[in-house]
Amino acid sequence: MKNILAEIVAHKHTEVAARKKVRSTTELEQAPMFGREGLSLCQFLRMPDKTGIIAEFKRRSPSKGLINGNVTVQQVTTAYTRYGASGLSVLTDEKFFGGTSDDLQQARSYNQVPILRKDFIVDEYQIVEAKAIGADVILLIAECLEAAEVKHLSTFAHNLGLEVLLEVHSESQLEKVSEHVNLVGVNNRDLITFQVDFNRSCELAPKIPAGKLKVAESGINDPAAIVTLQQAGFEGFLIGEHFMRQEDPARAFEQFVSTMRSLQNR
Numbered sequence: 001m002k003n004i005l006a007e008i009v010a011h012k013h014t015e016v017a018a019r020k021k022v023r024s025t026t027e028l029e030q031a032p033m034f035g036r037e038g039l040s041l042c043q044f045l046r047m048p049d050k051t052g053i054i055a056e057f058k059r060r061s062p063s064k065g066l067i068n069g070n071v072t073v074q075q076v077t078t079a080y081t082r083y084g085a086s087g088l089s090v091l092t093d094e095k096f097f098g099g100t101s102d103d104l105q106q107a108r109s110y111n112q113v114p115i116l117r118k119d120f121i122v123d124e125y126q127i128v129e130a131k132a133i134g135a136d137v138i139l140l141i142a143e144c145l146e147a148a149e150v151k152h153l154s155t156f157a158h159n160l161g162l163e164v165l166l167e168v169h170s171e172s173q174l175e176k177v178s179e180h181v182n183l184v185g186v187n188n189r190d191l192i193t194f195q196v197d198f199n200r201s202c203e204l205a206p207k208i209p210a211g212k213l214k215v216a217e218s219g220i221n222d223p224a225a226i227v228t229l230q231q232a233g234f235e236g237f238l239i240g241e242h243f244m245r246q247e248d249p250a251r252a253f254e255q256f257v258s259t260m261r262s263l264q265n266r
């Protein structure tokens with residue numbers, strides 16, 4: 001396998017094929033959450049009393065190994081929400097990130113903010129699952145999908161009432177932005193080399209098509225960076241590790257927000 005992303009995607013296809021045999025799409029559609037009306041992440045990111053932060057629950061990652069194995073979904077996500085997160089991102093990939101669908105379902109049961117299903121989506125079935133477990137938004141990663149797939153999967157999600165965040169890492173991937181993509185995220189981390197280049201977001205910001213909400217992703221660990229990113233046109237900030245790697249992610253989030261607010265009021 002030539003890189004970790006290719007390895008993850010290959011594993012996803014196997015995983016999804018196995019899960020389809022256990023639960024059909026029809027069964028997923030009968031889940032109680034399936035009929036629930038989704039919350040709009042675009043709206044929540046623009047609420048003046050919220051922070052624009054999409055706070056992520058991430059136990060481990062292929063690049064960092066174990067980040068935090070001691071905290072619970074309830075403890076962390078309710079604090080994120082209480083201190084002004086505009087949305088939550090919950091990893092549901094088990095093998096590489098130590099997440100589960102149950103993590104997202106728990107986050108759903110304790111919080112009234114939009115939730116992003118953070119996973120590697122390669123098949124419609126995973127979008128039906130996302131709806132069935134109570135997610136409001138799905139992630140599509142340009143690096144692992146053809147333009148036609150982005151178009152198809154985003155339309156499929158839209159028809160289920162889900163919003164779509166398309167993640168890009170280079171200018172050429174912006175060609176994959178299509179009608180039913182609501183938010184465009186610039187990942188500062190290269191998913192193949194794991195290198196984080198914080199300038200990536202600012203460089204690509206002006207090239208993101210008008211009408212798509214801009215989200216900066218990964219490697220954000222300083223409240224001052226939020227101010228810079230806002231000036232570059234970003235309205236959403238996806239942050240995981242900076243909070244999760246602390247013993248008390250709730251407190252880390254609260255402190256980050258309080259410093260951020262004082263910088264914004266200058």
Ligand SMILES: O=P(O)(O)OC[C@@H](O)[C@@H](O)c1c[nH]c2ccccc12
Pocket residue numbers: 056058118119141167187217218219220238239240241242
């Ligand atoms: O933990 P960080 O550096 O704050 O990054 C969060 C988020 O951007 C990152 O987890 C992420 C961005 N794109 C992904 C795709 C799959 C898995 C994870 C990710």
